[in-house]
Amino acid sequence: MHPIVIIGSGMAGYAAAREFRKLNAEQELIMICGDDAANYAKPTLSNAYTGKKAPEQIALGDAAKMAAQLNMQIINHTWVKSVDAAAHQLHLENTEGSAAVRAYSKLILAVGANPIRLAIAGDGSDDIHVVNSLNDYKAFRSQIDQSTDKRVVILGAGLIGCEFANDLQNTGHSVTVIDLAPQPLGRLLPAHVADAFKENLEETGIHFVLGTTVEKISKASHGHYLVTLANGQSLKADTVLSAIGLQPNIDLAKAAGIHTSRGILTNAGLETNLPDIYAMGDCAEVNGTLLPYVMPIMQQARALAKTLNGEQTAVHYPAMPVAVKTPAAPLTVLPAPVDVDVTWETEETEDGMLAKATDSAGTLRGFVLLGAAAGKQRLALTKQVPDLIPASI
Incomplete structure (x- = not known):
């Protein structure tokens, strides 16, 4: 029997492997990922500064440790270039350009989501940071740790933008948050609650500039940047972080003939339209619903583990509140x-x-x-x- 293959080493991929191993210790399991396969909880990135965690302290285990712990082969620094669903095969390429073909019995797409990037003019736009992985966070922390004036401009007043704002303001940085929406957490909060939330964060020194967007980011002297807004206002910054949202990574699935919408479409069993291919995590649109949070991932992993072990199981979503990591509010x-x-x-x-x-x-x-x-x-x-x-x- 061919192995079960998981594409992706994020929280979803590791949760699927961990839950499956609780039920089946012997079935061959392979994880394939483009990064180093370090196991860490992505939500910890947005409050690591306050927690006095250096980037190298965040990972819970490297690829070798996780492979041993989960009795799983991990093929890292390798990309799945295409899925041949009819042949149950994956076409791979690693960082050295070597190609290979791998067979699978069942395939789990846990490929996550990519940061949305705005088209922003100016010679400083290429220096905008996004934090969607531990490697991203290492680059971001390296820049803010070197900045003298500690002025950070954050694009996006959503959940991640507000969490980073609170974390940075709490550690001696001067933070400005910019969003086109008229309120922070616009998709989550009614207006009157958003106003109170915003006031609580403003009391810590966080500055919100709402109802406008960034037009241009220009390099200034001594590694600083000039951020020009659509309303005519300009801000000085040492570091610019974009946190305007994520888009499910659907390209691989789409090219393989898997049905997609905003995410990779699945039923309640996390099955795609193609046999033996499943999707879970931030990339999966389950019965028309995208839930890019931790608790849904855990529910999906438990259900999928049972299905992979021969017990067809639908994902069960109880009410799952989201705790926003903004201690000031x-x-x-x-x-x-x-x-x-x-x-x-x-x-x-x-x-x-x-x-x-x-x-x-x-x-x-x-x-x-x-x-x-x-x-x-x-x-x-x-x-x-x-x-x-x-x-x-």
């Missing part, structure tokens, strides 16, 4: 489904607010908890919210 969000009309009701707490989203039947479909006091209600509220995707295939 403690925030927990359970987004309401986008296809459900909801009404927001808000009540003040001693240090923030609680906002509930209910549907026309009065069922709780989502909530936002701002402040440490409100956060204490997380478990009780989560139990009231119905599952997102029913456990069926």
Whole structure:
């Protein structure tokens, strides 16, 4: 029997391997990835500075350690150039240009998502950092650690942008966050909660410039940059970080004839339209839903492990709140489904607010908890919210 092959060494790929090994210690397992296959939790990157973690302290294990721990062959610094679904074969190429063909019995696409990059003019635009991997973070940290004035401009006031802003401001940096939206966390929060969240972050010294975008980034003297905005304003920066979002990596799947939309399309069993090929993690659009968070990945890994071991299992999504790592404004969000009309009701707490989203039947479909006091209600509220995707295939 040919091996089960996982493409990707991120949190999804390692979670799939770990959960499968709990059920099956013997089946041959191979992981293929383009990077060094270091195992780390990507969410830790956005608060590593406050946690006094140097980049080299973040990885939990290198490829050799993980291969031994999971009884798995890891082929790193190697790219899957194409998938021959009919022949159940992968065409590979490594960093030295050597090509190879690998057969698989089952294939798991855990290829993640790529940072969205804006088209920005200016001779400094190539120096914009993105942080979507540990290697990205090492480059980013190297630059900010060398900067003298510690001025950081962040493009994007979403979850990652706000987390990095809080982490950097908390460690002596001067942070400005720019977003075209009129509020931070525009896709997650109702406007009145977003305003309170923004005020809490502003009290730490974080500066928001909203309702505009960056037009040009020019190199200035002594390694500094001049950031020119569409509203005519200009800012000086030592480092520019782009955190405007991610796009699922669908190119390999699309070229293989796998159905894609925003992500790689799967049913509740994480099956694509092609036999023996599955997708999970940030690249997977499960029953029309993209959930680029940690808890959905763990649910997917547990279900897929059972399926790969012969027990056909659908992924089960209970209500899964997201804890935003902004200590200056403690925030927990359970987004309401986008296809459900909801009404927001808000009540003040001693240090923030609680906002509930209910549907026309009065069922709780989502909530936002701002402040440490409100956060204490997380478990009780989560139990009231119905599952997102029913456990069926």
